[in-house]
Amino acid sequence: MTDRTGPRMLITEPSDLDPASPAPITIAARLLDRLAAVRAEVLDALATGEPIYGVTTGMGALSKHRLSEDEQRAHQRNLLLGRAVGGPPWLPADEARAVLIGRLRTFLTGDAGVSVELIQQLVAVINSGRTPEIPAGGAGSAGEIIPLAHAFGSLDLELGPKEGIALLAGIPGATGRAALHGSRTRRLADHLTAVAAGAIAVIGANRDPYHPRAARADDVLAAEHTRIRDLAGPEPAPRSLQAPVSFRVAGHVVAHVRRSLADLDAAVDRAFDGVTDSPAYLDGRFVGTAGFHGVDLVAHCDHLTAALAHAAEVSTARLHRLLDPAVTGLPAQLAHDPGPQAGLVAVHKRAVATSHALRRLTLPSATSTAETSNGQEDVQSFSWEAVGVLAEAIRLTREVTACELLAVHQAFALSKRPVPPGLQELLGAVANVVPPIGADRPFGADLTRLLDSIL
The missing domain is CATH 1.20.200.10 (Fumarase/aspartase (Central domain))
Known part of the structure; x- marks a missing residue:
């Protein structure tokens, strides 16, 4: 447990987050309200039943497989569990923290459309000073799904629609580091x-x-x-x-x-x-990105x-x-x-x-x-x-x-x-x-x- 004292980072825009700063984080209420509104739009869009990569379908080579409603509910957590194949050596604590902050910063744009509850839990983990064990090597994919699966697999929160794939998307860890x-x-x-x-x-x-x-x-x-x-x-x-x-x-x-x-x-x-994020929620629809x-x-x-x-x-x-x-x-x-x-x-x-x-x-x-x-x-x-x-x-x-x-x-x-x-x-x-x-x-x-x- 690391003592987190001193002035806090009040985050009113994503760019306020600094992966190199050890200061505790507080997300401004106005920003959280904006993200909650995006999340409501995302849930409405998902309810239409349109195929959404990694949400209503499998991932990668299994993206042609449509998931039943029961499968969808388990899928977001399974995305993290099945990809945590790394091992030691683990990142040092300050680099692991930078990975978490990198992920948080990308979520604050609203592109991922995740819930305020997930964002708040990420803030709580970062502020606690307890960092997850994230493998230093062995990413081996287009992106960084293996280290990110380790980073977020232990989150004590039931993941909602699209939140598992959002945690694994992009290169937030490399960027934060x-x-x-x-x-x-x-x-x-x-x-x-x-x-x-x-x-x-x-x-x-x-x-x-x-x-x-x-x-x-x-x-x-x-x-x-x-x-x-x-x-x-x-x-x-x-x-x-x-x-x-x-x-x-x-x-x-x-x-x-x-x-x-x-x-x-x-x-x-x-x-x-x-x-x-991919798929990102842009201009009212889901867009696959690179x-x-x-x-x-x-x-x-x-x-x-x-x-x-x-x-x-x-x-x-x-x-x-x-x-x-x-x-x-x-x-x-x-x-x-x-x-x-x-x-x-x-x-x-x-x-x-x-x-x-x-x-x-x-x-x-x-x-x-x-x-x-x-x-x-x-x-x-x-x-x-x-x-x-x-x-x-x-x-x-x-x-x-x-x-x-x-x-x-x-x-x-x-x-x-x-x-x-x-x-x-x-x-x-x-x-x-x-x-x-x-x-x-x-x-x-x-x-x-x-x-x-x-x-």
């Missing part, structure tokens, strides 16, 4: 900038690559160059005319991460604001994963240069006593292994056309898998960033150079959790403290 990971990436991008600026400052790198005019016609890059200059502080007499490339391209690398993130944010908004395909979201998850992989590789290269006396003017491998001590050479090796693992994540997700459901689902976009890969890319990039941050911290300690004002808060926080490095020790513990406390 992508929104959460976007929030995490924004924080990570700020750390990528700050750590790179620390490396630039501690080696006394030439600041020419971050000149304001060097970013002409690129506002994102210009803003990134400004952040680097502000954090790195005044330029000393450069140690060399040109620093290694991994230092000079820092602005371009993080600007690319930020651009890729903005593209993903836009794809998340399109997914949430678009029609994901909002479950999610290739737009997949492409931008993949794009951001690749951008993070590149950022991690550049960070790893910069870390290697920080161990080189020819670049830093400091003791070899940032050891207090090179020779008897190995210094941070193994920290770089961990970063190399982590970057290699990241590189293997960059295969595009939507490249399989596997068939399921007897050929009814003959292509898939694998949005659930793409957002899971992005989560892993964020985790691994944080690890590499921690490795470089530890090296920047040690380089400043050995150089006796003053820490620029823009970096004092960050490196002061590092000093609070990383004891002075005067000898070799298990640096994995230091990296874990950085990941837990700072990054």
